[in-house]
Amino acid sequence: MVKETRSKLLKVIRQLMHNKINVIIFIIFFLYCIINGYSFYTLSFFRQFMLITIIAAGVFIQMLCGDFDLSFAAQIAASTVLIVLLKRQGFPIGVVLILILAANGVIGVLKGFLIGALRMPSIIMTLALQIIFSKFFEGLTNGNSIMLYEQKALYGNMYFGLFSAALFILLLLVCRFFLHQTYYGKYGRMIGENIELVEKSGLNTTAILIVIHMLASVYFTAAAFLMVSWTGSGSINMGTSYLFKVLAALFLGGVGYRNGKGELSGVIIGSASMVMLVFLILNSGQSLFYETIIEGLIILWSVTICLKK
Amino acid sequence: MRKKLVSLLMGTFMVGTLLMGCANGQEASPAPAAPEAAAETAGEAEDAKEDLAASDIKIGFLAPTLQNEFFITIDNGLKEECTARGWEYIAVSFENDSATAVSSIENMVTGQCDLIIAMVSDSSCDAALAAAQAEGVKIMECGVQTEVYDVCLNTDQYGIGKEIGAMASDWINTQLEGAGKVVVYTTYQNEDMQKRGQGIQDMIAELAPDAEILEVVDIGKDVVGAGTATTENMLQKYPDLNTIVSYGDAAAVESMEAVKAAGLSSDDFGIFACDGTLQAFEGIANNDVMRGTVVFAAIVPAMIEYCERVLQGEKFPDMISFGTTQVTSANISEFYTAD
Numbered sequence: 001m002v003k004e005t006r007s008k009l010l011k012v013i014r015q016l017m018h019n020k021i022n023v024i025i026f027i028i029f030f031l032y033c034i035i036n037g038y039s040f041y042t043l044s045f046f047r048q049f050m051l052i053t054i055i056a057a058g059v060f061i062q063m064l065c066g067d068f069d070l071s072f073a074a075q076i077a078a079s080t081v082l083i084v085l086l087k088r089q090g091f092p093i094g095v096v097l098i099l100i101l102a103a104n105g106v107i108g109v110l111k112g113f114l115i116g117a118l119r120m121p122s123i124i125m126t127l128a129l130q131i132i133f134s135k136f137f138e139g140l141t142n143g144n145s146i147m148l149y150e151q152k153a154l155y156g157n158m159y160f161g162l163f164s165a166a167l168f169i170l171l172l173l174v175c176r177f178f179l180h181q182t183y184y185g186k187y188g189r190m191i192g193e194n195i196e197l198v199e200k201s202g203l204n205t206t207a208i209l210i211v212i213h214m215l216a217s218v219y220f221t222a223a224a225f226l227m228v229s230w231t232g233s234g235s236i237n238m239g240t241s242y243l244f245k246v247l248a249a250l251f252l253g254g255v256g257y258r259n260g261k262g263e264l265s266g267v268i269i270g271s272a273s274m275v276m277l278v279f280l281i282l283n284s285g286q287s288l289f290y291e292t293i294i295e296g297l298i299i300l301w302s303v304t305i306c307l308k309k
Numbered sequence: 310m311r312k313k314l315v316s317l318l319m320g321t322f323m324v325g326t327l328l329m330g331c332a333n334g335q336e337a338s339p340a341p342a343a344p345e346a347a348a349e350t351a352g353e354a355e356d357a358k359e360d361l362a363a364s365d366i367k368i369g370f371l372a373p374t375l376q377n378e379f380f381i382t383i384d385n386g387l388k389e390e391c392t393a394r395g396w397e398y399i400a401v402s403f404e405n406d407s408a409t410a411v412s413s414i415e416n417m418v419t420g421q422c423d424l425i426i427a428m429v430s431d432s433s434c435d436a437a438l439a440a441a442q443a444e445g446v447k448i449m450e451c452g453v454q455t456e457v458y459d460v461c462l463n464t465d466q467y468g469i470g471k472e473i474g475a476m477a478s479d480w481i482n483t484q485l486e487g488a489g490k491v492v493v494y495t496t497y498q499n500e501d502m503q504k505r506g507q508g509i510q511d512m513i514a515e516l517a518p519d520a521e522i523l524e525v526v527d528i529g530k531d532v533v534g535a536g537t538a539t540t541e542n543m544l545q546k547y548p549d550l551n552t553i554v555s556y557g558d559a560a561a562v563e564s565m566e567a568v569k570a571a572g573l574s575s576d577d578f579g580i581f582a583c584d585g586t587l588q589a590f591e592g593i594a595n596n597d598v599m600r601g602t603v604v605f606a607a608i609v610p611a612m613i614e615y616c617e618r619v620l621q622g623e624k625f626p627d628m629i630s631f632g633t634t635q636v637t638s639a640n641i642s643e644f645y646t647a648d
Contacts, residue, residue, distance in 0.1 A: 038414075040418060040419070040440065040443075041419050044416075044418070045419070048412050048415065051408075062372055076387070124349040141404075143428065143529035143532050143535070144496065144497060144527070145407060147431060147435060153433065153435065155411065155437055155440065156436050156437075156438035156439070227407075227408045230411060230437075231407040231408060231411060231434070231436075232432070233407055233431065233433035235406070235407060237404065237405045237406045238406055238408050239408050239409075240404070240406055240408055241408075241409045242408075257610075278412075279419060279420070282399060282401065282413070282416045282417070282420060283399065283419075283420035283421075
């Protein structure tokens with residue numbers, strides 16, 4: 001009985017230790033916000049954190065089912081261009097968002113179909129999509145930013161800040177609900193672990209992948225909308241620097257490479273860590289080239305660990 | 310185990326940042342002593358400068374790219390000047406991504422920069438710059454004028470364009486007897502560069518009326534590789550093309566290499582631009598197809614001078630203009646000597 005109690009105790013301690021670091025990180029994060037209060041520091045940190053987390057959540061959903069999407073940054077940038085172009089044509093913002101959601105939804109369907117039905121390797125397929133998006137819209141805009149002159153950027157607007165925070169929380173709740181309370185979320189993880197087994201069990205993997213990629217596109221649309229709102233412009237370059245940042249955030253947060261492993265809490269922690277990392281590098285006087293190098297090392301290391309397992 | 314180690318590492322990062330954040334939130338870096346009015350005597354001005362030098366000043370430089378010579382030169386110059394004054398200096402390239410620019414501005418403010426030199430391309434960062442000003446950070450805009458700045462260093466872009474056009478026209482009339490077949494490289498990404506491009510066209514039309522402007526091409530703002538790709542296309546599209554006039558040396562130098570690679574380098578091909586980069590000077594000195602460039606008065610010393618004056622409390626509501634000089638083979642030796 002003593003042995004049983006001891007082993008249970010050890011198990012509990014181990015679980016606490018496993019979660020302790022996460023708990024500590026969250027406590028530190030909120031302490032930082034409380035100490036700085038409602039200030040520029042807190043708000044700017046939150047803003048960057050929200051953006052990376054929203055994008056990372058979309059990519060996370062795709063990675064859980066074993067897909068590695070390299071086109072999300074270009075998709076987001078293309079969405080910013082479309083949002084501005086449609087807005088300049090006089091469409092109300094609600095209609096613009098519906099149209100962009102629909103467009104990104106179609107891209108999600110395409111991705112799901114190509115990967116699920118045609119068995120294209122996701123890396124190759126999304127790399128090709130990235131090239132297509134970026135060059136098409138670069139040709140459309142000559143690589144230039146398009147300004148939304150008639151609307152002032154909403155950066156710093158308190159009400160929009162509250163709206164962004166609400167949108168952020170809603171998207172995280174949707175992600176959690178999808179992963180834990182719906183069959184698609186569970187099947188997605190199963191596909192990530194072993195797609196052949198899922199197919200043999202009779203499930204329609206193509207349909208599951210389509211739904212997953214369509215949901216991920218919702219997050220990319222949200223990220224594009226926020227970027228346009230904050231800068232009052234759209235550009236094929238907008239957000240392209242987030243490609244490796246987001247991937248590094250995901251791997252830092254413990255999301256597995258093509259094995260269906262990972263938790264939303266890890267995505268959140270990884271995103272917060274990336275924002276901190278960029279801040280530390282910048283203000284230590286080092287060139288931001290080191291940021292890209294570190295991101296690459298994180299990705300390399302994490303993929304190596306996953307593959308070894 | 311390794312994942313836990315990574316988490317622990319990240320936790321350490323966050324602790325470190327929290328400590329930095331605590332310091333940032335609780336203290337402000339000592340502000341430089343601002344004179345009550347503009348210094349009236351040389352002695353008072355010297356005292357003010359000494360106060361500035363003694364303060365913990367941190368300068369942030371926000372550049373659209375740090376991959377072309379023009380911005381690299383500015384970055385290196387600013388680094389030297391700041392080091393000489395004992396100031397801290399950080400440089401960030403936002404790679405023409407406004408979202409990254411906004412984040413970089415935020416990080417510079419959070420990192421206690423006293424002044425941000427923002428060489429932005431358009432007004433997409435204005436809201437972030439205004440927020441930085443609200444935090445007490447001074448903003449210097451250079452190369453483009455938007456609505457948010459404490460000092461703006463720029464120049465009459467239309468006038469610059471006219472100078473580039475004048476150099477090109479002079480060469481066309483002298484070397485080609487007026488029979489110029491011209492392509493103009495401009496960009497519509499920002500208003501200032503549009504004015505420059507328009508100045509080029511207007512001056513060529515005025516001084517070289519027999520020259521034909523085959524096409525006006527938007528090559529984007531500071532897009533690396535745009536000069537090469539566009540020139541290759543133009544050379545194919547217009548076989549009799551003999552003059553390229555660009556709004557900036559970066560694209561012009563790329564064009565020079567593309568023309569040489571196409572085997573069209575001759576005394577009857579000319580490229581003209583602006584910025585006065587080393588590569589452009591080399592091309593002019595070596596009698597390559599690069600024939601002329603417009604040089605600004607020393608940019609970095611002007612930037613540093615106005616950094617000091619703004620930090621001392623002076624106000625500059627109007628744009629400050631840079632002087633310029635045309636550099637061709639006639640006067641290249643004053644600006645460049647081969648090692």
